[in-house]
Amino acid sequence: MKFDNKTPLDIILKSIFEPYKKNVADVETISKAMIKKGLISKEEDIINDHIAFRTLGVPNLGIASLEKIFLAHGYQKMEAYYFEEKKLDAYWYAPPRPEYPRIFISELRVSELSSTSQSIIKKYTEHITDDPVDSINLENPTETGQFFYKPLWEVPSLDEFLQLAKETEYAAWVMYNRYYLNHYTISVHALPEPYNTLTTFNNFLEDTGIVLNTAGGKIKISKDGLLKQSSSVAKMVHATFANGEQMKIAGSYVEFAERLPLPEFQNLEKSVLKRQHFREGFESANADKIFESTYNEQVQKVVNCS
Template sequence: MHFEEHQPLAIVLNDLFAHYRAHVADVGIITNAMQEEGVVYSQEDIVNDHIAFRTLGVPHLGIQSFEKIFLAYGYQKRDHYYFEGKKLDAYWYAPPTVGYPRIFVSELQVAALSGETQAIIHRYTDPIQADPVDSLDLANGREVADFLQRPLWDLPSSDEYQKLLQESEYAAWVIYNRYYLNHYTISIHELRDGYNTLEEFNAFLERIGITLNTAGGKIKTSADGLLRQSSTVSALYEASFADGKTLEIAGSYVEFAERSPLPQFRDLPRAELTAAHRRDGFETNNADKIFESTYTTQIKR
């Protein structure tokens, strides 16, 4: 994923990906293996289906704050998704032009959690007394890119992180990782024959030693059968906490999406198919299981 333009959106996306790739070893492993096998010539040949972010539903933050960045860059807000068990809301955003990824932003319903968990979260977020995005010059891509890497609240203690982990692994992830890119997604259907179905691509991933998320099966399939998704399991990394302790915690991961043609375009020759002919959007049941790529049940199985 690399964007040549010097537009603010390109600057932001390139910076996000540079940090993400540096922290998620699987990205380099997968890209290098794809190049070695002639699937792509470079990272730039990979089509990025979407990128995802996690937020907290508290005053001045959450989706209503975060989305302002991408709405300013021409993204269009689309469908709402609700994840009852995980107490999450989410929306996806359609890109301003072909070549840019969709964006998926989720938000934890903090008010639906236990009193103790809410108190921990608010201890970190209450000092934020205004929407931080409102103070940004969104036309300055460098300023926005730096903001997305900057802590908005204090580093948590290991004890409070572990308490959050017990009730909401999502809450624990966000309180430590903040707005880091949660994942990017390779468009499998855009790859060459032999690698352009999830069955084939997952076999390739496991051959090179990648561990896949098995929640809901290795391939998560939408009700209409037209959107299929898989993902890696987040690696653990050594994280330092405010009390001087270190813990191994979940970072980010890589996702893979296969979008089939809509029924009315099923007979189009593959060379003529564009994104407009394929299944768009997301699927609640698929996404629900993809979230678990950072969950202890997947990482430590």
């Protein structure tokens, strides 16, 4: 989370993160609690494991479009992920240098939706006849950063939003939020003991008043046991739809990741462990449940706690 503004990528990531931080209250709540507890001395000490974006699989949009920004700034496309039930595909992208976060981009397989949902999405996106990223000067970091908050299509009506949400809450979220940052992720394993484990850190979060996503359990664990993930539940935010209709909907959230050392490095002293010694990539089963941090079943827990 440290932005030195030394490179275009620094500027782009800062311009993506700052509006998100301003609108997701849990970001500052967690940072202040970590400082008060002595886990960090300042917010910039937090290591950002990854940031994530949601997209629509329609012509000129989706992964193939958005990834161009990160590939142009040194990211490398890595493994693919497939989510059958949620009708999603995804890739993760390795950063050009260890101090930068990984990128995770998912895409809704729109062609697998009902004709009703497809028609709503098409209504708002069919006017996009060229890839909007191609119109950006990718060497201009300010212009590139602003793209993530550029309204590529009009907001839907409230009825259309609710209709989409019946079939896929992911689609409804993207239709309203577009490329808004979905979440950033605190690297828990980089924190001082005993808060470098998700079990202890989750207790700290809940003592702070953070409501955790319980889909698949509060801690989602990869098959190899080397990647553990939790997330906060998105809080409700005011949304204004077409014709001025208003309703509170799920915003963005914060994720927490604990990566364990690979087997061949597990006997190394913690002080010598570096990023390359830890488990890389992601896990479909984990991510499948993390997506639900913006889903109504989870979000209502925050409402009920209010």
